[in-house]
Amino acid sequence: MTKTSSQYICQQCGYSQVGWAGKCPNCGNWGSLVETLISSDITEKRKDLKRESAGPILLSSISSRITVRISTQISELDRVLGGGLVAGQVVLIAGEPGIGKSTLLLQLADNLGEVLYVSGEESKEQIKVRAERIGVKRKDISVLDETDVDAIVAEITRANSLGCVVVDSIQTMATSDLVGLAGSIGQVRECAYRLLRCAKEKNIPLFMVGHVTKEGTVAGPAVLAHIVDTVLWFEGDKSLTLRILRAVKNRFGPTDEVGIFSMEEKGLVGMVDPEKIFLSKQKKVVTGSTISLIMQGSRPIMVEIESLLVPTKLAFPRRVAQGIDPKRLELLLAVLSRRCGLSLYEQDCFVNVAGGITAKDPSVDLAICLSIASVFFDKPLPPATVALGEVGLLGEIREVVAQERRVKEAKRLGFKNAITNKECAYLPKAIRQYIK
Numbered sequence: 001m002t003k004t005s006s007q008y009i010c011q012q013c014g015y016s017q018v019g020w021a022g023k024c025p026n027c028g029n030w031g032s033l034v035e036t037l038i039s040s041d042i043t044e045k046r047k048d049l050k051r052e053s054a055g056p057i058l059l060s061s062i063s064s065r066i067t068v069r070i071s072t073q074i075s076e077l078d079r080v081l082g083g084g085l086v087a088g089q090v091v092l093i094a095g096e097p098g099i100g101k102s103t104l105l106l107q108l109a110d111n112l113g114e115v116l117y118v119s120g121e122e123s124k125e126q127i128k129v130r131a132e133r134i135g136v137k138r139k140d141i142s143v144l145d146e147t148d149v150d151a152i153v154a155e156i157t158r159a160n161s162l163g164c165v166v167v168d169s170i171q172t173m174a175t176s177d178l179v180g181l182a183g184s185i186g187q188v189r190e191c192a193y194r195l196l197r198c199a200k201e202k203n204i205p206l207f208m209v210g211h212v213t214k215e216g217t218v219a220g221p222a223v224l225a226h227i228v229d230t231v232l233w234f235e236g237d238k239s240l241t242l243r244i245l246r247a248v249k250n251r252f253g254p255t256d257e258v259g260i261f262s263m264e265e266k267g268l269v270g271m272v273d274p275e276k277i278f279l280s281k282q283k284k285v286v287t288g289s290t291i292s293l294i295m296q297g298s299r300p301i302m303v304e305i306e307s308l309l310v311p312t313k314l315a316f317p318r319r320v321a322q323g324i325d326p327k328r329l330e331l332l333l334a335v336l337s338r339r340c341g342l343s344l345y346e347q348d349c350f351v352n353v354a355g356g357i358t359a360k361d362p363s364v365d366l367a368i369c370l371s372i373a374s375v376f377f378d379k380p381l382p383p384a385t386v387a388l389g390e391v392g393l394l395g396e397i398r399e400v401v402a403q404e405r406r407v408k409e410a411k412r413l414g415f416k417n418a419i420t421n422k423e424c425a426y427l428p429k430a431i432r433q434y435i436k
Helices: 043-052 074-081 101-111 124-134 148-158 185-202 223-227 327-339 362-377 401-413 427-436
Strands: 004-010 033-039 090-095 115-119 141-145 166-170 206-210 232-235 241-251 256-263 267-270 289-296 297-309 318-320 347-353 385-387 417-419
Touching: 004 115, 033 232, 033 289, 074 185, 074 241, 074 256, 090 101, 090 185, 090 223, 101 115, 101 124, 101 166, 101 206, 115 148, 115 206, 124 141, 148 185, 166 185, 185 223, 206 347, 289 362, 297 362, 297 401, 318 327, 327 362, 327 385, 327 427, 347 362, 362 385, 362 427, 401 417
Parallel strands: 090 206, 090 232, 115 141, 115 166, 166 206, 289 385, 318 347, 385 417
Antiparallel strands: 004 033, 232 241, 241 256, 256 267, 289 297, 297 347
């Protein structure tokens, strides 16, 4: 019979001891001792592995097989996963508290077959209230209020036809084989490994919810992200309805796709046309408003850049940026002052990306400059116009990634004019041609 015990092993030098101490006696590192499960028959297992290990085979001799996808019936989630779930896939979904992780997974459970929803944080009554609010209709969703990972594994093993397993959250799980508290590095790592091994053996997709730290990273050991197949990051401003789902790691699909959701009263709604969020509904052409396109994964999304100039009463004018890098705004203002002759040193400048999205793409440089110039000269851009281009320090307009695709998307949405480096090679020419 296998006997197990735990030891504290230093993650820096490998030193092991029975009791925990804040400082490793060997290397002197604080907090590097992590509780680890030790089996008494580990030597015999290693001998068996050596006898049973197979030699290497040629890559060309390995038969390729088509990965069968399981649709979640949530189009934006399927997009991020690469077309759907794969049998036995283990997904870690992380995000700030209250961002909508549990809501998304409960909607997922409503779309799949028989689902086991394991809750270590909320009671069954709380889950029932949320299910009624978002309109969950399936009657074969089982709720297990448990934090013992061994009991959860036993329940998954007993089930015959599970379609998916949801664990909310991995930081609340613990095993009695380790003496550390739930959420400690040793407990998180061991519990995640046991759940993953069970999911692989039963060939069942499994979702784990992960907490985040103050720095905005997944709480627990970094090895947790390496254990799972897919890491999804759920982000957004809780004061707004916009939610964005990103794939940080994906063994079964791309990592450059994003899913865009809107948090409604009935739960999360996938946005097929996300420009409805980021563009204002008014049709009147006004100064300081410029439309551009950013890339979210492989999807071009239209955004509206808004600018405002106000005479300053301060010795140093204010530069306020919402949705773009403030340092990038300072650089573009310097180009407008030096290369285009705009006297902005006596103006407070405010620039905002409508809808609450963050535009890290430099393709919005031209739109920002034209928006500021529009306010400065008090003349709007021509109607149905988009601006695409990166602006250099010399005032030149550079081509951006997937420019043709973005222009094609803009024309599909009814925008007839596109200002790019093909129409104007330099920023002063673009201002003279389209604003002055």
